[in-house]
Amino acid sequence: MNILIKISLAVLLLLCLLDMPYGYFQFVRLAGLIGFSILAYQENQQGRQTEMIIYGGLALLFQPFFKFALGRQIWNIVDVVVAVGLLISIFIKPKESQP
Numbered sequence: 001m002n003i004l005i006k007i008s009l010a011v012l013l014l015l016c017l018l019d020m021p022y023g024y025f026q027f028v029r030l031a032g033l034i035g036f037s038i039l040a041y042q043e044n045q046q047g048r049q050t051e052m053i054i055y056g057g058l059a060l061l062f063q064p065f066f067k068f069a070l071g072r073q074i075w076n077i078v079d080v081v082v083a084v085g086l087l088i089s090i091f092i093k094p095k096e097s098q099p
Contacts, residue, residue: 001042002039002042003090005035005038005039006039006086006087006089006090007086007087007090008031008035009031009032009035009036009082009083009086010082010083010084010086010087011083012027012028012031012032013028013032013079013080013082013083013086014079014080014083015028016028016075016076016079017076017079017080026064028062029062029063029064029067030064032058032059032061032062032063033059033062033063033064036055036056036058036059036062037055037056037059039051039055040052040053040055040056040059043055058082061078
């Protein structure tokens with residue numbers, strides 16, 4: 001399920017580079033909040049605190065309730081960096097947590 005969430009979020013974020021209606025960006029923010037929250041929860045359940053903090057931070061960044069006004073250009077950079085990071089994370093095996 002993690003892989004499906006990561007690929008879906010990456011595709012949604014990369015589509016933000018196109019000229020999309022404002023409603024699409026609202027949808028991406030909501031999908032980002034939900035997707036990154038699920039990923040954070042799953043990482044926490046597996047004892048991977050670093051990944052949990054990263055996904056939790058991304059959930060806060062993309063949440064639709066209190067918007068961060070970064071400007072279109074910076075958001076495009078953020079979208080690409082996060083999308084590439086998500087795709088790379090699919091192929092990197094996480095280290096096992098230490099008890």
